[in-house]
Amino acid sequence: GNLLWSRAYTTDHTTTEDQEVVTGSEEVHEFKTETKRLLDIVANSLYSEKEIFVRELISNAADALEKLRQTQSVESDVDSGKPLEIRITLDREKNQFIIQDFGIGMNLEELNANLGTIASSGSKKFLEKMDKEGGAGSKKENIIGQFGVGFYSTFMVGNKIKVYTKSAFPGSKGYCWTTDGQGSYTVAEAENVAVGTKIVIELRDDAKSYSSELEIDSIIKKYSNFVGYPIFLNGKEVNVIEALWTKDTKSVTPEQHQEFYRFIANAWDDPQYTLHFKTDSPLAISSVLYVPEKHMELLGEQTKPGVSLYSRKVLIQPESAGILPHYLRFIKGVVDSEDIPLNVSRELLQDNILSRLRMVMTSRVLKWLDGEAKKNPKKYDEFFMDYGQFIKEGACTDAMHKREISKLLRFESSKSENNSMISLEDYAARSQEGQKRIYYLLTPKRKYAEESPYTEMFKKKGVELLYLYDTVDEFVVNHLKEFQGFDLISADSPDAASDPLL
Numbered sequence: 001g002n003l004l005w006s007r008a009y010t011t012d013h014t015t016t017e018d019q020e021v022v023t024g025s026e027e028v029h030e031f032k033t034e035t036k037r038l039l040d041i042v043a044n045s046l047y048s049e050k051e052i053f054v055r056e057l058i059s060n061a062a063d064a065l066e067k068l069r070q071t072q073s074v075e076s077d078v079d080s081g082k083p084l085e086i087r088i089t090l091d092r093e094k095n096q097f098i099i100q101d102f103g104i105g106m107n108l109e110e111l112n113a114n115l116g117t118i119a120s121s122g123s124k125k126f127l128e129k130m131d132k133e134g135g136a137g138s139k140k141e142n143i144i145g146q147f148g149v150g151f152y153s154t155f156m157v158g159n160k161i162k163v164y165t166k167s168a169f170p171g172s173k174g175y176c177w178t179t180d181g182q183g184s185y186t187v188a189e190a191e192n193v194a195v196g197t198k199i200v201i202e203l204r205d206d207a208k209s210y211s212s213e214l215e216i217d218s219i220i221k222k223y224s225n226f227v228g229y230p231i232f233l234n235g236k237e238v239n240v241i242e243a244l245w246t247k248d249t250k251s252v253t254p255e256q257h258q259e260f261y262r263f264i265a266n267a268w269d270d271p272q273y274t275l276h277f278k279t280d281s282p283l284a285i286s287s288v289l290y291v292p293e294k295h296m297e298l299l300g301e302q303t304k305p306g307v308s309l310y311s312r313k314v315l316i317q318p319e320s321a322g323i324l325p326h327y328l329r330f331i332k333g334v335v336d337s338e339d340i341p342l343n344v345s346r347e348l349l350q351d352n353i354l355s356r357l358r359m360v361m362t363s364r365v366l367k368w369l370d371g372e373a374k375k376n377p378k379k380y381d382e383f384f385m386d387y388g389q390f391i392k393e394g395a396c397t398d399a400m401h402k403r404e405i406s407k408l409l410r411f412e413s414s415k416s417e418n419n420s421m422i423s424l425e426d427y428a429a430r431s432q433e434g435q436k437r438i439y440y441l442l443t444p445k446r447k448y449a450e451e452s453p454y455t456e457m458f459k460k461k462g463v464e465l466l467y468l469y470d471t472v473d474e475f476v477v478n479h480l481k482e483f484q485g486f487d488l489i490s491a492d493s494p495d496a497a498s499d500p501l502l
């Protein structure tokens, strides 16, 4: 009837009016000593920017919705009766930030435990490490993102925090948890609490900006754009882009990649190469990477690293310099690894996980480009005309991946048609019987190469000669020294003169 119709159309996606009423007696709990220390560590040093409290609370809310959905698949009577969405409302006058989810919610022991466990087990180790290694936010250690730690980030911006929560399990009571972060919190039973969790933060004077819609909108778009549940800010849906990289690689169309590429690269062109891959060893990674049609460095603009690091669809580090080596900075895209703990902040990113991630990613990218070159050599030559400078930079700087990078190099040669290029593999494959060397000639352009006496001699003997036009080419061959057992030798070197083949 029209009641149903009217209810369906009146969902305004704002947080439920504060109709909660505290009914039970308020039990006061002192924060355990280590909780207090953890609170001020988190509030003062674990996170680099205050704004990430928004990311942390949204992630907790999304995890709570995910937990509800998983529980519902096994226990049918567990339900919140509300949509699986996250709602944030701001109140400028009251200087309030409110976030609500209709997720699995917390019962009394969870409410106390979540704060307790973090304060007891997780943090004791953490605090000892901190003490041992001095200073908060010790480089090596940080608490893996779990429910509780993210919540602590509210202490960076709030002077009074209220949490209304009710578990989705039938017959659960609603509770109201409050604190002023000074050392104790109270818990009391409450009526009219919606299933899920609602967190009401009274913002500190130095955090007033977090009651501004523009500010929160941009923070959500920056960190939580791809969270798997709709986020409504003052009733308006904010995150509308799907985390393309989490979809099945075969189900994503080129058009979807083009749209996603334009969004994350803030570009108008199309990607000339697309890589969408997932792996779960040596660590869980899902990633979409693109090579743009054109790169801006030609116009002198220094390219910032184009790959952003996510963990479970939440941004950890934009334009992360740690994911790919500098010479691959032209690549745009997303790398998402759930093995990167969520709550690590910029400086705390664990370098050992990051270096493993970097190894996997670099090899995978070099293999991807080699695969593309083999699939369509002509198209790769065009790519190399534009991006060869980056590959050559890699040949000169990345000794670890020398072998893979050398396969990506292209040069003109005495046997290649005008301005088409060959690979070192091509050269080796068609070298003379018993030839042990790859010969090259440093020359500004083809015309001079053709007139050189060396070329005459090499041609007569049927030995191919690479033409190296770029000054950087000399550095490249000096760094490489050899390729698949062939020494790289200049045509005018004494070694060439003594070669029986010539």
Ligand SMILES: Nc1nc(Cl)c2cnn(Cc3ccc(Br)cc3F)c2n1
Pocket (backbone or CB within 6 Å): 060, 061, 064, 101, 103, 104, 105, 106, 111, 114, 115, 147, 148, 151, 163, 177, 197, 199
């Ligand atoms: N949204 C949401 N939903 C769920 Cl199910 C949980 C469980 N833990 N946390 C973190 C947390 C822990 C203690 C207190 Br007090 C508040 C708080 F948000 C959650 N947050």
